[in-house]
Amino acid sequence: MRTTISQLKEMKQNKQKIAMLTAYDYPTAQILDKAGIPAILVGDSLGMVVLGYDSTVSVTMEDMLHHLKAVVRGSQKAMVIADMPFMTYHLSPEQALLNAGRFMQEGGAQAVKLEGGVNVADKVKRIVDCGIPVMGHIGLTPQSVNQLSGFKVQGKTLTAALALLEDARALEKAGAFAIVLETMPAELAAMITAAVSIPTIGIGAGENCDGQVQVVSDMLGIFTDFVPKHTKKYADLNSIISKAVSGYVTEVAKGEFPTLKESFTLDKKVLEELKKCVSSEQ
Structure with a gap:
């Protein structure tokens, strides 16, 4: 049986850290699953580390479904979460529900992930109300990289920090089962983690999140175009x-x-x- 939402919430309650990694193909998913990863994210980061795009904006539903199916086939115990790509949930709650449903029905995912907070809460609620688990994602949201003027740390001012706290609370209220906190001050991530009852998964958000996620291509040293500050390289597979x-x-x-x-x-x-x-x- 795959990792469940209840198990992830219990891990937070028991102060047991949650490890999550991305995967984009069958053999990598097999390796991660056998190594005991409780959750695998099929991230739209595949646009950059697999497909060679400059950002995640160019990734399509078809791209995601193709890789999602491979990861699902390669795993047995890990919860598989699929990133909803740019412009597949922004237009309306109904559009968001339709595409989330495709990830579940066609792709075999156990959950989906959306970027945004207050601005996507209505979409999250619509999806959750129909029985599809949703993971939120706030802070640095790569699909908004053009609006954010690059990959920059978020929440550094009082106004921005309070907005991210509001985003987290809105996602929890809408029914999200967990939230990714990306590239924000560690102190702020700790406050958000304490403010919500659902697990927080950090990436560049310090040690006090309930769990951590990394791009597998970064931590294995495969992708070398650039190395984010938050990455620790556990192997040098490129060499x-x-x-x-x-x-x-x-x-x-x-x-x-x-x-x-x-x-x-x-x-x-x-x-x-x-x-x-x-x-x-x-």
Whole structure:
């Protein structure tokens, strides 16, 4: 059985930290699931770390569904949460519900995630009222990067901090089961975490959130176009993969790969008969 909303809420109550990572494909989902990750986010960050876009704005429902299905197939125990991409929930509560339903019915997700606070509370409520779990997301909201003038820390002024507190309370009231707090002062994230009864999942929001989420490509050292300040690199797979590929190229060029070990052979009798046939044709 997959991780449930009740289990995540119990983890907050018991002060047990929640670990969440992104995943975008079947083998990565398998690895994370077997390693014991309770929740996997199929983030629209795939636009940047998988598809090579400059931001998440270009990501479509079709992109998300394609990757979501692979992650669901690759996991068995983790709750799989799908990011609703830009302009798939902004127009109306009905549009939001329709697309959230696609993630559940077509993609196999257990929950969806929306960016925004007070401004999307009506959409969150509509989705939740129809039985679809929603995770909120406030602070730095990448889909609004153009309006925010870049990837900047949010909530640094009194007005901005109070607005984020209001956003968190609005999401909780609307029925969200958890909230991602992205790129905000640690002190503010701690206050928001104390102010709501639902789990907060931080990314660049300090140690006092109820859990943490990281982009798997960042923490494994695969994506190197830029490294966010909040990322800790647990491995350097970029270098490992690069070294492996260089070795492969060298061995192929020298004729050292493949060897007999990596090759298949004919039965001797078949080989002799084949030689006779070829010889007779020449």
